[in-house]
Amino acid sequence: MLAKKVANIGFEAVVMVDRRPFGIDALASYPVFPPEFVDFLRRVMPADRHDELVRSVVVLARKPEDTGGAHAG
Amino acid sequence: MPVDAERLREEIRKVYSEVVRDPKRGYHFHTGPEYAVERLGYPAQALAELPDSVTAPFAGVGNPLAMGEPRPGETVVDIGAGSGMDTFLAARSVGPTGRVIAVDMTDAMLERGRESATLSGTPWVEHRKGLAEALPVSDGAADLVISNGVINLALDKDCAFREAFRVLRPGGRLQIADIVVHRDVPAAAREDIAIWTA
Numbered sequence: 492m493l494a495k496k497v498a499n500i501g502f503e504a505v506v507m508v509d510r511r512p513f514g515i516d517a518l519a520s521y522p523v524f525p526p527e528f529v530d531f532l533r534r535v536m537p538a539d540r541h542d543e544l545v546r547s548v549v550v551l552a553r554k555p556e557d558t559g560g561a562h563a564g
Numbered sequence: 565m566p567v568d569a570e571r572l573r574e575e576i577r578k579v580y581s582e583v584v585r586d587p588k589r590g591y592h593f594h595t596g597p598e599y600a601v602e603r604l605g606y607p608a609q610a611l612a613e614l615p616d617s618v619t620a621p622f623a624g625v626g627n628p629l630a631m632g633e634p635r636p637g638e639t640v641v642d643i644g645a646g647s648g649m650d651t652f653l654a655a656r657s658v659g660p661t662g663r664v665i666a667v668d669m670t671d672a673m674l675e676r677g678r679e680s681a682t683l684s685g686t687p688w689v690e691h692r693k694g695l696a697e698a699l700p701v702s703d704g705a706a707d708l709v710i711s712n713g714v715i716n717l718a719l720d721k722d723c724a725f726r727e728a729f730r731v732l733r734p735g736g737r738l739q740i741a742d743i744v745v746h747r748d749v750p751a752a753a754r755e756d757i758a759i760w761t762a
Binding site for chain 2: 508
């Protein structure tokens with residue numbers, strides 16, 4: 492989804508690299524995810540998935556040399 | 565769970581201001597150079613050369629520079645620079661003929677970043693207050709845009725990417741580290757995740 496969003500803006504050569512699993516505990520580390528939401532995830536997600544709920548990724552992309560036709564958005 | 569944008573931003577500011585004031589207090593999230601080296605693969609030697617004020621509050625999720633460092637003389641924009649670990653690593657690469665523009669919405673982070681620029685003798689690092697959705701950078705000014713664990717905090721991610729696109733010169737590169745949710749999350753959970761990450 493993240494790579495798709497980047498491509499939709501007009502970036503080219505979009506690649507997603509360096510995927511690292513993050514569990515619910517890591518997800519809880521960001522202030523956008525409040526404790527009640529994290530608790531909800533713990534309840535609805537199978538326990539064996541808690542360690543790989545999200546992934547940390549690095550997305551690489553390039554703005555086209557010729558942006559005459561490609562524009563942001 | 566309705567999202568109040570301003571309240572969310574304020575909460576984020578509060579948390580990260582606290583991190584920069586007291587980076588070693590012990591948070592429920594990962595911080596610091598050991599985490600960066602062991603978990604994210606940052607080069608230990610390079611981090612050891614940065615001031616503690618830069619590395620201790622680090623709370624990124626990946627290493628956006630691992631896939632390619634900026635070249636000497638280039639202009640880099642760091643979105644949500646925080647204490648500036650990636651900022652100062654980039655500054656080392658671009659050197660005095662280049663420029664790094666560190667953008668952050670948190671006054672405490674900006675203040676700490678400016679002190680660190682003085683401390684580390686890198687006057688080519690410039691700190692500017694702003695949001696990922698409204699970068700205080702002119703069109704086409706950047707050769708490289710980086711960010712680390714920040715886009716997931718942006719309330720309008722499409723807007724943040726449009727801004728990155730705008731400030732890059734044609735041919736400029738985007739290198740961002742962030743977190744994404746696995747595809748096979750149950751539908752009920754995915755809907756709630758979407759509220760927070762859309």
